[in-house]
Amino acid sequence: MSGIVLLLLAQAASAVDLNVDDRPLVYRVALQETPSRGIAVGYPNQFNYVLDSVSLTPLYIWTGGFLNLDGELKGRGGNPCSIRGARIELNLLRSPLRFGDASREPEDTVFTGYRRKGREAPVFQAEIDGHQVAMRLWSEAKNQVTIEYELAEDRKKGVYFSTAGFTKEAVTPGEGVTWLADDSALTLPVGKRSFRVTLDLTGRKGLMMKKQKITGELLYMQYCSACHSLNGLKMIGPSFKGLWGKTEKVLVKGQSHELVVDAEYIKRSVIDPQHDIVAGYALVPMPSFKAILSAEEVELLIAFIKQGKGQKK
């Protein structure tokens, strides 16, 4: 039995991480706090970003590993996956590339897909108000993001990139690109098809996302339910039903004691399960969860056991 328990733990502990090798990856999957049609891009240089395909808007970046796919590959799948780094929001306006009016969001953007080849940066394509646009985004230096747009036809007039979300100092316009009089947007050179803008993210705080909305119930299901019931049923370990505040007979180093189940006791049981063993449960020793559960997660578990007295509402 303990073999099975340990196997389950081993499974829970091994994460399925997607790493970028020598060529960029483009990956579509449910991501935390990301629109359903978001697309993740990872580069060999550990720079990654997510683009909202619907409006061709880059949303956020991170550096480090690419994706953790546990949400999609474990269990039934379909849970949000997570990025493996601190998320830095770009805070650009929706559809920053605009035609005719820098302050007006395009009427319609039709995302037409992407192209990837070998080590080249993936190119995303859309029709923005009828204009065919290709976009690439990459990073060559820390805290710097470069976006390059390419139009299908020579630009005549009125093509803008809204820099809202960035101070003027943080924006380095590419060759031939100029500021509008009110500094709200860049305007692009007549007769050109492609242009760049580099954005500086220095000083922006990255946000580490929790892998999943972790709840006490979730932790219980994942780590405890194989041995501890919620309904009073005697399994490998004592039931959590009515556990909180209960007086338990425990064995400490072979000596019988009585104690009242409280936060301290549960914490000790999770970290050092052999310290006190409830009478009658010595047969299958519980493994320590010290290296598996964080202090915060132990607190969530305690709250779960306390709040419902183990019983779900």
Place this chain on the structure above:
Amino acid sequence: MKTEFRFQVARILGRHLFWAWTVAVLLPTARAEPAAMVKNEKEGKIYVALPNGYSFVYNTKKFHVESMWQGGAEQRPEHARNLAIQSNPWQQNLRSLEGEWLGAELAGDEVVFRYAMSGKDGRVEIRERISINQQGVVLSFSLVHPKQAFNMNYRMRQSSYRLVETTGQKRGRGHVQYIHLGQTDYQITMYFQEGGDHFPAGYTLEPITLPKLPKGYLFEPAGLDFDADGTLYVSTRTAGVWTYKKGVWKQFADGLYDALGLRVRKDGIYVMQKPELTRLVDEDGDGVAERYETVASNFRFAGSYHEFAYGPRYDSQGNAYFSLNLSAGVGHKISKSEGIQMLTPLGFRGFVMKLSANGELSPYAHGFRSPAGIGINKKDELFITDNQGDWVPSSYLIHVRPGGFHGHPASLLDTPKYGGGETLNSKTVYDIPKKVPEIKESDFRPLRLPPTVWLPHEEYANSPGNPEFCETSKFGPFEGQMFIAELTKESILRVQLQRVGGAYQGTVFPFLRPLPSGGFRLRFSPNGELYVGQLSRGWGNGKTGLHKLSWDGKTMPFEMKSVTLTTKGFDIRMTLPLAPGAKLKPSQVLMSSFRYNYWKLYGSERIDKTIIEPDNIRLSEDRQTIHLSLPLKAGFLYAIELVDVVAEDGKNLVNRTCCYTLNQLVKEDTK
């Protein structure tokens, strides 16, 4: 223990792991003998051998019978049939009650198991008796309720080939049985189809070795198609698209989002992902796609687990069709009542969409719940299989009619009558409407088009995959019919259609079972072999897999080839003639009719069930058609089972059952 009841009781104490096996071997052969009971206190299990030669194990810690087997207790329980009952099956509002074991006694020629179930509203004392015979297992409960009885249900697990009937409330999910409030005598009857392998003669199933993926990754074949050279393209849930040629796998595309279907076209590989239909193009001929072109995405995908997209299928004009699953967790409920209901975030969930050859996306038909199977035949007729749930009382096959409403009302919110139907664009595709109009049941009930062929729940299908059309003579005598893979039942079904009054109806037959794991996708190769894609982890059982099913080209399997409705009854056409002089007795043709509730609850039991004895059974002159005469009623399903029917060449009938969906009566017999 009480010798006056003349019961033979053995007490066996076993400690090693194969205890159950030992007991079974040591148990007396109980033929004309009365029942025998062996208790193992430590395991909490009671082994019972019934006088009629059946045996079972009862788990006193889980409060249910675990498994049964036939032929007395000398058979090893490894061969036993698991009855798939939930651990402590007694629940209040779908949550287990607290059980208290009271004991088991021999009484009459049965064993009575006594226990009590307690919840917040009181304690119920239950006595359970179990009888087993050729047809199945009957659990009989006597309940003593508290003064204020509360709602109780008995929960079973999904299982293969089990059909459940109860004397309780006729409602609800197939495996959750509800008792009437305060009901004191309650019975659950589990009928089994024959166990064992049902492989038609002449067919071979060969496994195909899957590509090796890094640890943690899964290869789940969810879409299959071939190119003109015979290269197999496989789309997967999470591992992109792969090609398979001459035993070599190569990844063609990656990073795709639940790619549950694909089609090989001249201008690229079209793959259906959750958010869109995508064209994959290998521009430089290196066997890897460079271009991922979005072909259709103007439908809502709110991001919930169940918002799968299935397809695409192409008609002869180059129009594409794909189907969109309703949502669970995001969107609007149709009925205000409690219970499990699929939702719609609007934006054409529950629809079949049509992408015309010139690129225009429009709603094509609606009323679908979980339309996981889509197929189109050479005549450009589009078919969908839908999965049992709310408003879909049992899974079924639908011939999709343009503009038709096919059953689940959630999709109605996207029709003009309810203010819907507007094409989405980049500005609206993420915005789920906050308020929706109320839908009246009386408004849509008459609009529902009946299913073309029901695939009765538990007996035939719980989660059907795509219909695949047999348009080859290389796969046995079934050209013109279709095959459907089944996830939960690990089987392949066969469907034959009949056109009556301008619409299709027809018959479902079991074809092959068991597959090594749950079947999901079928596709014929250019050589007439049927490829089977199998999924696991919560969809199907067992491991994912890919198999090739082929016919040897000469062995004629003995099957019911077709069942045709006539003005008088049914004509069953066999694949082989019966022996000269063969006659069929009434006891060899077992028939019943039934139908289902169309309602918001999750699934329905069979209702209005009638046992039918045909007025006349006649074998044709060529001894290959069985003519049945019986009273017929439209709107019913007719279940037929043939018993001990043997072909002239000595083959036994392997698949003995079928079910005909009678939507319309035949006015005139075709000659």
